[in-house]
Amino acid sequence: MKAAEFGYLRPGRMEEALQALAAGEGAAMPLAGGQSLMPMMNFRVAMPETLVDLAALAELRGIHDAGERVVIGAMTRWSELMASGLIAAEVPLLARALPEIAHPAIRNRGTIGGSVALADPAAEVPAVLLALAGVVVLRSLAGERRVAAGDFFLGHYETARAADELIVALEVPKARGLRHGFHEIGRRHGDFALAGAALAVAVEGARVMEARIALFGVADRALRATGAEAALRGAVLGDGTALDRAVAALAEIDFAGDIHASAPMRRHLAGVALRRAWAEGVA
Amino acid sequence: MTGMARLTCRVNGEEVRAEVPVRRNLLDFLRNDLGLTGSHAGCEHGVCGACTILVDGVTVRGCLMLAVQAEGAEVVTVEGLAESGRSAALAAAFTARNALQCGFCTPGMIASALEYIDGGGGPDRAAIRAHLSGNYCRCTGYQAVVDAVCDVIGGAAK
Amino acid sequence: MTGPATIFDRPNRYIGTAEPRADAARLLQGRGRFVDDIQLPRMVHAAFLRSPHAHARIVSLDVAAARAMPGVAAVWTGAEMAAHVTPWVGVLTHLAGLRSPPQPALAVDVVRWQGEPVAMVVAATRAEAEDAVERIEADYDPLPAAVRMEEALSPDAPVIHPEFGSNLAWERRVETGDMAAAMAQPGVTVVERTFRFGRHTGVTLEPRATVMDYDPAEDRLTMHYSGQAPHMMQVVLSRHLGLPEENIRVISNDVGGSFGIKIHTYGDEIAVGAAARLLRRPVKFVADRMESFMTDIHARDHVVTGRIGVHADGRIAGLEIDDLTGIGPFSMYPRTSAIECNQVLNLTGAPYRMEAYRARGRVVFQNKNMMCQYRAVGHPIAMAVADGLLDEAGRALGMDPVVIRQRNLIADDAYPTTSASGMKLDDLSHQKTLAKLVEVMGYEALRADQAAARARGVHRGIGILSMVEVTNPSPMFYGIGGAPIASQDGATVRLDAGGALHISSSVTEQGQGTNAILAQIAAGVFGVDIGRVKVTTGDTATVPYGGGTWASRGAGIGGEAMLLAAHALKEQVLEVAGVMLQAGVESLDIRAGKIVDEATGAERMGLADLARTVYYRGNELPADLKPELVATRHYRVSDMPFVFTNGAMGAYVEVDTDTGFTKVLGFWAVEDCGRVINPMLVDEQVRGGVVQGIGGALYEECLYDDQGQLLNTTMADYLVPMAAEMPDIVVAHVETPTKTSILGAKGAGEAGTGGAPGAILNAVNDALAPLGASVWQMPITPERVLRALGVVAD
Secondary structure, three states: OOOOOOEEEOOOOHHHHHHHHHHHOOOEEEEOOOOOHHHHHHOOOOOOOEEEEOOOOHHHOOEEEEOOEEEEEOOOEHHHHHOOHHHHHHOHHHHHHHHHOOOHHHHOOOEHHHHHHHOOOOOHHHHHHHHOOOEEEEEEOOEEEEEEHHHHEEEOOEEOOOOOOEEEEEEEEOOOOEEEEEEEEOOOOOOOOOEEEEEEEEEEOOEEEEEEEEEEOOOOOOEEOHHHHHHHOOOEOOOHHHHHHHHHHHHHOOOOOEOOEOHHHHHHHHHHHHHHHHHHHOO | OEOEEEEEEEEOOEEEEEEEEOOOEHHHHHHHHOOOOOOOOOOOOOOOOOOEEEEOOEEEEHHHOEHHHHOOOEEEOHHHHHHHOOOHHHHHHHHHHOOOOOOOOHHHHHHHHHHHHHOOOOOOHHHHHHHHHHOOOOOOOOHHHHHHHHHHHOOOOO | OOOOHHHHHOOOOOOOOOOOOOOHHHHHOOOOOOHHHOOOOOOEEEEEEEOOOOOEEEEEEEOHHHHOOOOEEEEEEHHHHOOOOOOEOOOOOOOOOOOOOOEOOOOOOEEOOOOOEEEEEEEOOHHHHHHHHOOOEEEEEEOOOOOOHHHOOOOOOOOOOHHHOOOEEEEEEEEEOOHHHHHHOOOOEEEEEEEEEEEEEOOOOOOOEEEEEEEOOOOEEEEEEOOOOHHHHHHHHHHHHOOOHHHEEEEOOOOOOOOOHHHOOOHHHHHHHHHHHHHOOOEEEEOOHHHHHHHOOEEEEEEEEEEEEEOOOOOEEEEEEEEEEEOOOOOOOOOOOOHHHHHHHHHOOOOEOOOEEEEEEEEEOOOOOOEOOOOOOOHHHHHHHHHHHHHHHHHHHOOOHHHHHHHHEOOOOOOOEEOOOOOEEOOOOHHHHHHHHHHHOOHHHHHHHHHHHHHOOOEEEEEEEEEEEEEOOOOOOOHHHOOOOOOOEEEEEEEOOOOOEEEEEOOOOOOOOHHHHHHHHHHHHHHOOHHHEEEEEOEOOOOOOOOOOOOOOHHHHHHHHHHHHHHHHHHHHHHHHHHHHOOOHHHEEEEOOEEEEOOOOOEEEEHHHHHHHHHHOHHHOOOOOOOOOEEEEEEOOOOOOOEEEEEEEEEEEEEOOOOOOEEEEEEEEEEEOEOOOOHHHHHHHHHHHHHHHHHHHHHOOOOEOOOOOEOOOOOOOOOOOOHHHOOOEEEEEOOOOOOOOOOOEOOOOOHHHHHHHHHHHHHHHHHHHHHOOOOOEEOOOHHHHHHHOOOOOO
16 A cells, blocks of 8 residues: 655745646645545555645745634644634634544644645535635635635535645634534544534524534535525524424435445434534524 | 655654655655664554654654655654653553553554643543544553553543 | 462462563564564565456456566466465365365456455565556456345355355254244243344454565575464465475564454465565565455354243243354365354353254355454354343343343353253353342442433443353364364473573464463463563474464463473472482472472572583583473363353443434453453453454444445544543453363453443343334444434435
């Protein structure tokens, strides 16, 4: 189980990295934390011609307070996010999700940009970005563009990132006044989710003004449960029937089955995750 | 840059200069190029934890890092932890509790346990189990490992 | 048996104490000596092309491009390798009727399971070998596959070996008593259930690994072996590579877990031996994790329909089982793949009295990876079936699980006796063990907690299981059937000039602490400080001949041989001391490395003084004294086919009826493994065994699709128990030494794995019972629970 041959570049400047990706014409892959890419290369499932190691690009690191938003460099590692007071204070939903990601040694290397780029349907952070209406910042030789998380995750390991683009940062609006809930159902500690829910809910008085509900581990990608969101909009907190309607509305989702859980099982667990996330952070 | 690459790093306190195939992972480099066979290849896809080592002070999977990514890094393996005495208390506790059987997972287990202890982790059995859950052990049933970590922390287990 | 009966309470006793393992320090410092750590001059590395199909004809194999790849030393197809390795047949004569065709090291013409080796590449590095494997052009013509064992015997199933006419490998029946009459008695309640046990595998953390080193000058092959039975491998290599046995040396140093996985003949490993011989240079093969999942033997994979009839007072009238198991396309060599089924038939219901017992077992070929003996062979099936049925019967009668077991367990004073299946049983303690379990788990308090939880809508359950375990097997296990597998083991103890003991044994160390307990026995019986005992195991060139470590035999058989050897050497040394000291032998003893006066303990002479006189200054000794400072003894179990142990296990679980998740809140194991040599090592063996059992009960399953493709070949997809989900496990002992040896030790290594699955199953069903649901399939996955509850449906 050894990786096939590849070329390796560690550019010191962003320009070089973008040139390398453009020159690779799809056969060059960015190497971020490597915690998913390396296993795929060891299995020879991924066989890039060239790896463009982003480690030397200092501008991709770090967490910045940008007023209404928090900007997270794509190469920021999970462990750095977990240690960040800014994340804990301003992006509590992300802070809540981080300990659920894999194991310490993986979190010491794995990066948020790498996870978003891979778009594993069972990964936590794509759902968190959906619930928080985050933005993916992409750059190529042609310039920079900002893609809403809702437009970024397109399908099974498929995103809006072009092969010559790098994710340079994630932008997340500060959580001002939102309630958050998160629940993940996995077989073992650190396993990918059988189902999970990330919620960001605006409440005024006892009334739900807006609920953003993102599910992960249940379909081909992390996705918003729009029917459930509609069912909860305007509901009074503590009104169990609204939550029941929201869970029933999950039926609209195209649930995916695999060896770990069938589609009907995932449909059921998505409802459980939604209820538990709601109970944890909203109700 | 294809094929081979130059690598300069520090391993267990010694400077290492080497020419390595870029596709060689850090684990294979340590084991086969440097003869540091204490870190073990259990799965080569980052799940079992038997290759867990310290890079720049934090635990990483040796199989999920290319050797060339260690450029300029400070790498410490179980051999280094033993030589420097950093793992002495854990080793004594592992022995006293029989927290190892075949010993294949042990070097990774030591690295992860050390990170927990040095990070100020308390004698909370559930927290220790959670922290070590990325390190498979197929022999002990884990209990003795948790006991040993608690012993080193020194408090009564919750 | 006569012997040094006082060895257990001598001044320098070590037997029964929690001595730490001397070899732990090495492993803790990263100085282990595992096979993959070996680097030899000119060594090359093997990788294999493996079949992507469950069943296919090999139309063509073009290896020309692979041979031209950088670093490649050689490439062999299966047909080419067949010229150098003779095929083997995995049958034994005492398993009457078992059939299996000759199996080549690498597939020839037809592939019969996904993962079967098809061609071998040897190159300068493993990476280059894999590069070349990718360049082999293989063309297959897929054949219909017999995948599901339930369909393997149907008339329209593809027959894997046409010469046999069907996929039946073996069938056995057992019948005692009159089943029809027993079940037809008035007042007998009959309960029937079908149990399914998923395939799982050992997942040794160190994968299978082999270095073969051939020396043409001496025509000698050295195998560095990650395995359990060096002498068996010596014979296997000799037979199939055509070398004299004595020209083969098998060395087993540190072994990173084995659990029965590493005791079989794997074609890829034998081919490595042939390659080393042909290339005249060392060849290493280390299975990667994907290869491990696809080719390490799998185990379990049984469907058992069981029927129990009980009287109104809970006594068993009759127990009947029908076991079907799928073993892959061949019976594994040389132990065969029929043993697990055989064990199921022998062991089901063995703790209990009953009026009638009837069992049928069928072993079928299928196009999946091969199935063979993995830790606790057959026990998890036998115990879960009998105790699952007993609990169901108890529920039908409204009888507590403890009570119904008390009504049926063979009484502690009833031995020797015979089980319903005809097994000779002696020195067991089911009643005492169950009583102790009830005490240590706080059974009544748990029942109260369960009721309180139920009132809160939390569903908890208690599972109880009584069990036997086969340990210390006699020649009746394998040797009788023609297998080159020793049931006896040898031990050598040598007093060196410095007064230290060098001991060696034919049992091997895979982490159980075998070396440690051998040292304890030798030090205690002979009379030196344990720090002065050096242990050698796992080398056919230096250790006495014997079977190795499997079937929970290391301590009981290897330990007894060591006891006998240490005692013999002591007598030899005291004879010399008696002459040197002009004292009667019976007035002397050896304690803490010194010859002492038996009565007063006063020192008469240091052992080193004695040894140096013998070795260096023999001129000081009488000419007619012929000192022998080395002794070797062998031991086999001769009075019984097996030495059974018994145990009782308890599980307390909570089932989340929303998610279907089962959390193990507590687990208790009470073991009677006879004399406990090292309680710390035994307890952790039991705990590790329990965790593997919990793995089988809740997590682990090799999943195949209808085409015979294994779907989970990564550690992320095959779920091994991790620390966070496992409970602390309470271990307690009842000690009933076996009368078959002086040491009195029985095996302990497999009990947890054998008993835990049934205990967990019973606990889950105890939790689900008030909801009108039950689960009879392992692993008990969340989805299976929710489907049983009717919460999830297609």
